[in-house]
Amino acid sequence: MNQSQRQSTINVGLAQIAPVWLDRTATLQKVLQYVSHAADQECDLVVFGESLVPGYPFWLSATHGSKFDCDMQKDMHAYYLREAVNIVRGDLAPLVELAGQRGIHVMLGCYELGTDRGGHTGYCSLVHVAPGEGIKNVHRKLVPTYEERLAWGAGDGNGLQVFPLGAFRVGGLNCWENWMPLARTALYGQGEDLHVAVWPGGIQNTVDSTRFIAMESRSFVVSISGLLRTADIPDSFPHRELVVGSLGSDTVANGGSCVASPKGEWVIEPVCGEETLLSATIDHREVLRERQNLDVSGHYSRPDVLRLAMNRTRQSVIEDKV
Numbered sequence: 001m002n003q004s005q006r007q008s009t010i011n012v013g014l015a016q017i018a019p020v021w022l023d024r025t026a027t028l029q030k031v032l033q034y035v036s037h038a039a040d041q042e043c044d045l046v047v048f049g050e051s052l053v054p055g056y057p058f059w060l061s062a063t064h065g066s067k068f069d070c071d072m073q074k075d076m077h078a079y080y081l082r083e084a085v086n087i088v089r090g091d092l093a094p095l096v097e098l099a100g101q102r103g104i105h106v107m108l109g110c111y112e113l114g115t116d117r118g119g120h121t122g123y124c125s126l127v128h129v130a131p132g133e134g135i136k137n138v139h140r141k142l143v144p145t146y147e148e149r150l151a152w153g154a155g156d157g158n159g160l161q162v163f164p165l166g167a168f169r170v171g172g173l174n175c176w177e178n179w180m181p182l183a184r185t186a187l188y189g190q191g192e193d194l195h196v197a198v199w200p201g202g203i204q205n206t207v208d209s210t211r212f213i214a215m216e217s218r219s220f221v222v223s224i225s226g227l228l229r230t231a232d233i234p235d236s237f238p239h240r241e242l243v244v245g246s247l248g249s250d251t252v253a254n255g256g257s258c259v260a261s262p263k264g265e266w267v268i269e270p271v272c273g274e275e276t277l278l279s280a281t282i283d284h285r286e287v288l289r290e291r292q293n294l295d296v297s298g299h300y301s302r303p304d305v306l307r308l309a310m311n312r313t314r315q316s317v318i319e320d321k322v
Contacts, residue, residue, distance in 0.1 A: 008285050010166040012194075012220075013038035013046035014278040016257040016271065018227040019055040022237060024083040024091065027053045031108065032098055037277050039102035045165060046277075047196050049226030049257075050109040050175050051124050054083040056200035056253070058228060060147040062246035063239070073150075075238040080151065084113040084122040087135065092127065096134045103131045105165055107172055109198045109226075112138065114153060116316055121153040126172050126198055128163065137161050141174040142183060158314040162190040167284035168220075172196035178209055184217070185308050189297045193219045193262075193287045201225040201253025203270050215264035218290040220282045222259050227275060228252040262290035 015034040020026035031048060038046035050056065059065065059076055067073060085091045092108075099106050105128070112125035124141035139159025144152040160183065162171035171187040171194075178184070178197045187195065195213060199205045206223040214221040229251055230244045237243065251273070259267040259280050267280050294300050 008167045009281050009283045010044040010168060011042055011279055011281050012222055013041060013043035014222060014224045014257045015046055015048050016225060016227060016255050016278065017275045018229065018232045019052050021055040021228065021232045021234060022080060022083050023234065024054040024085060032094060034277060035098055035104060035106055036102065039104045041279055043104060043279055045105040047107045047222055047224040048109055049224050050198040050200045051111050052226050053085055053108065053110040057151040058252050059243045060150050063243060065147050065150045072239055077151065079238055081122055085110040086113045086115060088115045092135065096129055099129045100131045105130055107196050123155055124152045124174050126174055136163055142177055145176045156315040157310055157312045160186045160310065160312060162187055162192045168194040170194040170196060172198060175199050178213060182308055186310055188217055189308065195219050195221045197221060197223045199223060199225040201227055201255055203254060203256030203272050206256040206258055207270050210258050211260045211264040214260035214262055217296065218262045218294050219287060220262060223257060225255045225257045226253055227255050262287050
């Protein structure tokens, strides 16, 4: 590889793993192990699935989560909330330290406690940690999907940002946000050419959308999913037997992590059913080649006809005035 090629390529790692479900500390330890594995493989970036730390609230759809004033649902919600990631408290400090030591970017899905919103609501957040810079971005999912609204608060536009990574500009969205045209547009308009789509797990989410987003944006698209098996649900979880019996399958989330090129072709086809660290070397020159015929925020846009208005203010119920 010549000097020009080295300057235009990066290595991306996809850590498709199961959490130590609803155990923040143990799951973070597992994340740290995979960050080290990715660094050992000379990855510049490693990504993890949606709400991986401490885990996705799979019980909601299986246990009639919308039943009002239900003691069982309250028990499970309180358990989940206690295991949320508190960034202000320093829960991600070991990850920040390791990323700096190993010189690797990390994008991690987590259930983040909104300490700036009273401290009793959690958000589905995608956290970007940069080596030597710490936490660069926390994007809270704009609209929790369907029953997720029973566990997560609605986010805001503060985290709709992209950041340089080698020759690329990287951004990301949580799960069904990737189906929101204007959310994608918000990132495209900032020059995104490496898109990270995080999912709780399931090839049904990744097999079509990954390639479509790549073709639309003429960008590399990395879809990273988690795994969950009923064996991963700890005995300490309230009403465990009822939850396991209601899920209907030993495999709750089967992965489906993959990478597509700016032409919409597979770089890594969807991988299901196994914990693994996948990796791919991607070349920014492929982005430039495909933008020749379509650049949705550049020569193929009409801002005189169609434009997007964004509000990137972090929302709060309190506004301090001096």
